[in-house]
Amino acid sequence: MYNTAGQCSGKIRLGELLVAFGIITQEQLEDALFEQKKSGRRLGHVLRQLGYVSEETMIEFLGKQLNIPSIDLEQVVPDKEVVNLIPEAIARRHKVIPVSRVGNVLTLAMPDPLDVFAIDDVAGISGCDINAVVSTERSVLKAIDKYYWIQETAPDADADVTYSTDHSEKLIDNANMADGSAVKLVNMIIRQAVNDRASDIHIEPDERQLRIRNRVDGILHEVMTALMSMHAEVVSRLKIMADLDIAEKRAPQDGRFSVDTGNDKIDIRISTVPTIFGEKIVLRLLEKKAIMVGEEKLGFDERDLPRFRRMINRPYGMILVAGPTGSGKTTTLYTALNIIADVEKNVVTIEDPVEYKLALTNQIQVNPKAGVTFASGLRSILRQDPDVIMVGEIRDKETADIAVHAALSGHLVFSTIHTNDAPSTAARFIEMGIEPFLASSAILGIIAQRLVRLLCEHCKEEYAPTPELLDELGLSDAPNLLFYRPHGCIECKGTGYKGREAIFEILEVDEEIKNLIVAKAPAARIRDAALRRGFRTLRDAGLAKIVQGKTSVEAVLRVTQEAEVAADD
Template sequence: MKSPRPEAVQPTGATPAKPYGEVIRLLLRCGLLTRQQVEYALRVSSKLKSSKPLLGIIKELGYVNDEQIHAAIRRNRTPFRIGDLLVELGLLTEEDLRIALKLQKAGPEKLKLGEVLVNNNFIDERKFIDTLSLQLGFVHVEPEFTELDEKLIRKGPVTSYYSHVFLPIRKQDDAILVAFADPLDGVCQRAAQNLFRQDIAVGIASRKSILATIERLFPDFHPGERVLRKSESVVEIVNSLLVEAIEAGNVSDIHIEPLSDRIRVRFRTDGVLVPFREYPIHLAPSLTSRIKVLCKADIAEKRRHQDGRILFVHGNREMDLRVSFFVTVFGEKIVLRLLNRQNELLGIEDIGMQPRILKKFREEGLDRPSGVILVTGPTGSGKTTTVYSCINYLNNIETSIITAEDPVEYVIEGIAQCSIDPKINLTFEETLRSVVRQDPDVIVIGEIRDSFSAEIAVQAAMTGHKVLTTFHTEDSIGGLLRLLNMDIDAFLISSTVVCIIAQRLLRRVCPKCVMPYELAPRDYRRIGLPPGALAEGIFKKGRGCPHCRYTGYKGRVAVFEVLVLNEDVRNGLIQRLTSHQIRKISIDSTGMLTLFEDGLYKAAQGITTVDEVIRSLPKFQKPRTLEQIQRLVGV
């Protein structure tokens, strides 16, 4: 169905809106499609649960292919309306077009529909340009990737190129091919015409590509506020890498690696490596030396792995960086880890646990007078943040809290924290032995890493202490079974472990480029639910923007699986049931939401994406439907 257009007046007595659009009509006219084929496609379309453009169905049925469609559009030069064309090609939903037209009407400045679509992330600029070149017949040239006639370019003043956003590409027959960011703007075209006094063949290119090429060809041109960086010294490069990583706030590591032909710099941002910048390979030796000077490593040594530390002062902050040099075939790879990033201490209600699950965790876990509470997950899953928020919750004047950590990551007032330091023989074992003699109410053991620390945790809980600790396991049931495998008696485990939390961090959708996302049949297949089972969800995706360095993600959110042990689970443990059986009992009888389900729930709220859930979370069985999940989390 075509949406009514604001400027289109329906003539009275007009036939009702046609069930298909201009492109299909054109294909019918050209004889590339028959009426029977279109009718069959319409029948298929009516049977589909999700809405799919009719043209897409026709393509899938193999009646026509993209090439034929594009050729037909180009040959005919039918004046399509860009919005309708995008809808018909399946690049835009009718709903999005309706919203975009509204935005265009409401906007203070008269923007073109294309700009509205791109600015609001309805469509990717490149896709939009492709379509525009198809629709209007403009040649699509990206100056970044095209051989340019530089002599020709030097003829014009760069200010004109910059202000009208165009660039001559090359001579073509009797005309000059010029790439415009907006090929429909008469002012820009006239500017180009006046400049070359020759016929202009109008091409189209992305604004970004034109501006980047101007920057490259005219390095001394400084338009207005924009500062174009000229060659930097190695000192400046290193400083700017550190400053940018620190200021980003979500970077944990800087990777500087020599490849065969260049130096590649990547930042671990929100847990994922993201390309940051590249430098010419000839800078590698001086760059490496500079960092070695900063961290007091041996500059002369280039064939052995080395470590170092940098205390970097930026603004009024001191940043501690641990540096590692690793010798590879192309030279030394350098990784800098940012140590004391300013992580804030979160309240237990702010760590991202669903309200009903948090209530249960508090009442049946943290508030119990004694017992072991285990937080599990791989490195970098946010376990420490959770443990600290639990400590913070338990911290009051009537409670004695004592910790053995490796190392202490946040200092909390009012509790006795000890950093393990094997270098001075302050070992984990020795510290734990002393801890229990300090008359604590709550003992925090940084991590259970062997049967000795497991034994201490369980014994302390047996004698009436509350024990908080972490563990490296994939999920909550895995935590229980690992304890069993550490030769701790099943009965002891079942009578001391109160609660196990498994957790992960998923990347958040970038708020600056967020756009709606509709689940495709493929997504449902990957999730393991029938199409439509998550229909009420509001799914989102980031299209990618400078704010998120074109990843579509910014920041992270924790997902949890909270198992509060009940009689059924305890019995299952004593009977030494399999992990599969214990998992089933936990899900059926304790109201536990699995990691995957909590992730799915957060994706359905548009906080993270389905891709992120599938990429990062273990899936042991089919998740429940959104409706069932909502009932469990109490909304």
């Protein structure tokens, strides 16, 4: 049942082999065996944990001395049908993943290919002979996270829950879902979303079924459906997790909770609304490592990054970040605050909601029931001796007026505003009723941004754009350009895209722009003046990423259409 490149059979003891070949001493082995008895962990893991042997040394030893081949799971894509030969619970317990099958021989990647208990388990479950190959523990765990979609599967015609992706459908049977069914289903929904890199989960009841959709890279995808009989249990489970009122079904509710995925802690915001078929729930997944990025990873190019640094290091004034919901404005603001916050500054924010706790920053949550709004909170902040202020969003004249006066009285103020581009943001402030001379003096700069989908590096296709397309994009003077388009593979789940990156336009308010704001000039005139000084539009920033091969024409046009329309008005 067990074969490693035809060289090993029977029950081989890893520790004795390592001593025999001089990799570790007998004393080190005894230490490791003693620790193994206490922790219950595998010997190989304990040896690495104690620092007696590195994972690389172990793989080299197994390859050279025992002729056990290694495999790079970053380069080899396991067959999805083969992966399903063993349950995820077994794969995680033994830290193994099936890679391929030839006849009745199953190739199994594992960090310890001499673990006969793991091999016997997999052989018994799969009914196959096992060809063990070695890979790093990190690679195996990453592959398990990547290729397993659910925790337990069993084919059954009477399935309650259907999981679907672009590549497969799997069924959860009634028996599996019987005990703690809502708990299991909610865990699976969240697990699927984490694996998909989803930003939001939509749990939607309709007349016949419960539909689950994940928003991945800005696009909603249906990933599973369940019988409507599961709806009430799922809603109650999520409300309990978020400490919401489970008896209240007719009014919207908001809350939050956290989950530990094993690799990271994810904060989840929950919003419920009543619909004609029952309560719909949207979960927003907030992963700290995704929102707290360095300035070099925001997406600024070599021209815009110095402008960004110059603005955020000014002692006072206002910096506005513009864009629709979901365009990455919070990430930009949090990154800026993370850069400038230190023990010599009093940094205070008023947010709705507070998405992440920032170091050296005093964060206030908007709470209308307690009388804490953006405007009232901002007034209170000004009595707290602040150096830097962040207002989550400027929605009305009152908040805008207080923010402008704060910027003019020696404070550095950051905020967001829902406008399409940078030039129209200045005009929007005037429309709110702010005196033009005050707005022009307060605003240091405006950053407009969008998130554009990135092409999957594993499957993107190169092509030569037509002369008509180049002309439409304003690139007719470069006829030999090569573009890339999406194709679809297992890495990107057939979408052709994987991840997103921001594109920016940065408008620094110089003397000419100030004069135009004072004169209440339309956005088009402000834009033209900025273009003469090297201003680059969102569309131009997107075109640069197309030329670099990072994204597609369609992806850029999709997120910049509104900005171009606004610029033409």
